[in-house]
Amino acid sequence: MLARTLSRAVVVSALLAGSLAAAQPRAGRGMGMMPHYDKSTEMTVKGIVEAVSVGQPGMPGMGMGTHLTFKTETGDIDVHVGPGWWLSEQKLEFAKGDQLEIVGSSVTFNAGKALIAREITKGDRKITLRDANGVPAWSGRGRRAHS
Numbered sequence: 001m002l003a004r005t006l007s008r009a010v011v012v013s014a015l016l017a018g019s020l021a022a023a024q025p026r027a028g029r030g031m032g033m034m035p036h037y038d039k040s041t042e043m044t045v046k047g048i049v050e051a052v053s054v055g056q057p058g059m060p061g062m063g064m065g066t067h068l069t070f071k072t073e074t075g076d077i078d079v080h081v082g083p084g085w086w087l088s089e090q091k092l093e094f095a096k097g098d099q100l101e102i103v104g105s106s107v108t109f110n111a112g113k114a115l116i117a118r119e120i121t122k123g124d125r126k127i128t129l130r131d132a133n134g135v136p137a138w139s140g141r142g143r144r145a146h147s
């Protein structure tokens with residue numbers, strides 16, 4: 001009797017877990033989930049950093065992400081830069097008032113306009129955050145030296 005009840009509980013739990021996983025939004029489609037880099041939406045913007053913030057990751061297991069509120073000629077945009085630990089390793093910091101040029105993928109994130117940064121030029125330093133396909137340098141596959 002107890003074995004049958006436990007067996008049923010395991011089956012019900014597995015079905016429930018599967019249903020919940022299927023109901024979860026996929027990256028780029030749901031609120032709070034980080035969209036994927038899309039080369040077809042790549043653009044270059046110039047402007048000034050209005051604010052720097054560290055936000056919760058969009059995916060479980062990711063570190064805290066650095067975001068910029070970036071003022072351009074056409075308005076403010078949220079720029080997704082990368083994990084703080086990686087930026088620290090690169091000795092890259094941002095502050096209000098920094099003038100930057102950013103190459104990235106224009107996406108919709110949390111119902112607003114955002115940019116996933118691929119390259120950032122700050123002064124005479126250009127740092128590559130992602131390769132041409134959007135693979136992050138911190139993912140292990142895209143590690144390389146930076147100027």
